[in-house]
Amino acid sequence: MALIKLSSVKKIYQDGEIAVKALRGVNLEVAEGEFATVYGPSGSGKTTLLNLVGALDKPTSGRVQINGSSIGELNKNELAILRRNNIGFIFQSYNLIPVLTAYENVEFALKIADGKKVSKNKEKAIRILEDVGLGDMLSRRPNELSGGQKQRVAIARALVKEPRLVLADEPTANLDSETSKEVLELMLRMNQELKTTFIFSTHDPMVMDYASRLLEIRDGSISREERR
Numbered sequence: 001m002a003l004i005k006l007s008s009v010k011k012i013y014q015d016g017e018i019a020v021k022a023l024r025g026v027n028l029e030v031a032e033g034e035f036a037t038v039y040g041p042s043g044s045g046k047t048t049l050l051n052l053v054g055a056l057d058k059p060t061s062g063r064v065q066i067n068g069s070s071i072g073e074l075n076k077n078e079l080a081i082l083r084r085n086n087i088g089f090i091f092q093s094y095n096l097i098p099v100l101t102a103y104e105n106v107e108f109a110l111k112i113a114d115g116k117k118v119s120k121n122k123e124k125a126i127r128i129l130e131d132v133g134l135g136d137m138l139s140r141r142p143n144e145l146s147g148g149q150k151q152r153v154a155i156a157r158a159l160v161k162e163p164r165l166v167l168a169d170e171p172t173a174n175l176d177s178e179t180s181k182e183v184l185e186l187m188l189r190m191n192q193e194l195k196t197t198f199i200f201s202t203h204d205p206m207v208m209d210y211a212s213r214l215l216e217i218r219d220g221s222i223s224r225e226e227r228r
């Protein structure tokens with residue numbers, strides 16, 4: 001069974017009088033363990049696609065299945081549980097909690113996922129922050145970190161739960177090439193060792209080099225696909 005399955009998915013945003021057709025009938029299956037990137041021009045529908053795959057939004061028509069569940073049939077609470085148990089998100093806007101330190105932001109994500117193993121959580125949170133190169137910034141708050149460092153806290157927070165699926169919107173947009181490489185290597189290791197599935201939206205050729213599957217999206221449709 002595919003981890004993600006989209007069947008004839010359309011998404012129309014109503015912008016006042018105007019209906020914006022953001023996705024125009026997308027069919028897509030992503031299996032467990034894929035490392036896929038979605039690329040295409042600005043406004044082509046990449047973020048819309050990731051939001052649907054992440055159960056953050058529902059399609060206007062068609063079906064989005066995550067691990068066999070049709071998201072159109074789940075209520076808000078069920079969608080939240082599905083996301084919490086399966087998906088790590090890395091967004092452009094970071095969504096870090098401003099009053100918490102880098103370490104606390106990462107540890108908090110673990111606490112929500114699994115309230116029990118507190119001592120293990122501490123080790124895990126520190127280790128993943130070291131892995132993204134922030135071992136000496138554990139006690140900094142978001143406003144004391146650069147854009148790229150915040151991005152790396154957001155990456156650590158998404159990965160620390162070891163979710164089945166990681167969704168990332170331009171994960172390397174604010175990182176220099178050395179840091180991008182380290183973060184991508186970390187994700188690739190998780191992909192190989194834990195079979196974590198990754199789906200990225202990106203313009204970055206380095207990210208595309210790591211991908212095992214490239215999906216081009218144009219005007220709300222998948223226009224080209226390549227497996228490597």
Ligand SMILES: Nc1ncnc2c1ncn2[C@@H]1O[C@H](COP(=O)(O)OP(=O)(O)OP(=O)(O)O)[C@@H](O)[C@H]1O
Nearest residue numbers: 013014015020022041042043044045046047048049
């Ligand atoms: N909430 C919304 N209301 C109305 N229109 C929207 C909304 N969100 C997105 N759109 C429109 O839907 C289309 C697809 O947007 P989307 O954000 O998915 O594109 P994208 O490929 O991620 O673009 P970018 O690379 O610039 O982030 C665009 O025309 C956009 O203006």
